[in-house]
Amino acid sequence: MPHHRIILDTDIGSDVDDALALVQILGTPSLELEAVTTVYGDTALRARIVRRYAALAGVDLLAHPGVETPLSGREVWWAGHEGTLHDGLGREPVSDEPAVDHLVRRVLENPGAIDIVAIGPLTNIAAAIQSEPGFASAVRGLWIMGGAFATGEPENAEPEHAEPEHNFRSDTTAAQIVFDARIPTVVTGLEVTRQVEIRDDSVQRIAQAGPAGEALYADIAQWWEFWSTQWNVPHDPVTVLTLTRPDLFAFSGPGTVAIEPDGEGAGRSVFTPDAAGWVRVATRADAVAVGEEIVRSIVAAAANAGVLEG
Template identity: 40%
Template sequence: MTSVAGRSAGPIVAGRSETRSGREVWWAGHEGVLLPELDREQVTAGVDPIQLLAGSTTVIAVGPLTNLAEAVELPGHAIEQCFVMGGDFSLAKDEHNIKSDVDAAVAVFASEVPATVIGLDQTTRIRLGGEVVATIESAGPLGRLLAGEMRQFWKFMATDSNVPHDPAAVLMLTDPELFTFATGRIEVDGDGFTRFTPGAGPHRIVTDLDTEQVPRRIVDRILAACGAR
């Protein structure tokens, strides 16, 4: 996708193939099928994924936390903060990224590495629908590719919109003024439910967000990447 955008992605490294908990990670099965020449893509040779993460001061985690858990346990790691899409702090349900590797999530939050986390209770307040996708689709090759991926997902889910969970997590880092945070401590139970205790602690969760500006800013960033802004 970065090649369609005319940009370099930097090192691309495959992470661990098995979760720490032994749980199989669910995939829909259609991920990446629209990407041009995907079978020709290559990972960066000679780079260890855990060492790469451990050498980074800031990590954005938008999937199961298997690799991050191993990285924060390395003595002398450089990670100063991580931004995570995961959990549901309304306790209404468990969430895919956390429950895919509960043992890894427990390790990450027990490590005392500062983490800023947005859960389903906040991300599901925003959606991108048909009008937005039409705008993205008109923004050149990258826009058409992204719009195709979104519509493919809608068809799979039998819906006409989707929640931009992961872009919202990135936006916590780049546009923090759009969010309200609470400081405290996150714990994960054996069933994958996330619990937050406010007060002193190394963690922050999103307790509110600008439901108009967050999706607008996400779309603006997409259009800029497409060269339309």
């Protein structure tokens, strides 16, 4: 299985799927997590949540707080429960190097070697592109959770029926900057992530997977209560698997993506096929296999923590 060096850019702390993705990555042998950067809102708090989850999985990791305010000027959406279940979170340290500085430095020091998995609003990535002309060409690949491209193949989609999605809507300016940067990109939208569900039987397996699993279980329950539901769509973990297990997905051919900048449709994403394009869109997932792989990796991270602690 190919080995990938990655940086995770995340708005961890609201939807529990970011935390699931982080622990999943820590339990995936083919992934070498070089760094984590946080974005959107209280990014220092988000960095502390990263630190706590990594520690629970037996990993010493300092996250890099990033840009708090969307480039578009849109108000930050804040659920209000971020980090509330993690006692003493304020004592967790974070890196002194800001996220954008770290992204630029790490990528330029390793041109063509690092993939970026971006599972929050794209503000940090856009800021890095704007701050350093050589950044975009030095990124090996970009793996984005975001957008909605209607149903079926993007080539046959009806863009006016595709709903705006949170990550793109939160910073439409940043999203368009990123998609225009010609970085080789794979994007996974709602029409694919919603094919996969994490229900109670899988949650119970996670809950029994050591301290990290227990913390995830509590955050899952909190998220379920927030939305009055009993299941979870693992948007971000699904996106991670498009990198590590592309055999479980179908993808479009190359093309470009445009983001509607404002109005009621702000954040709506439109894929246009183009043989010279640099973006591919996930179009289908093997939902059962993807769900099982996510849970398996999370459980493996807990097992690894036991070995490290021993």
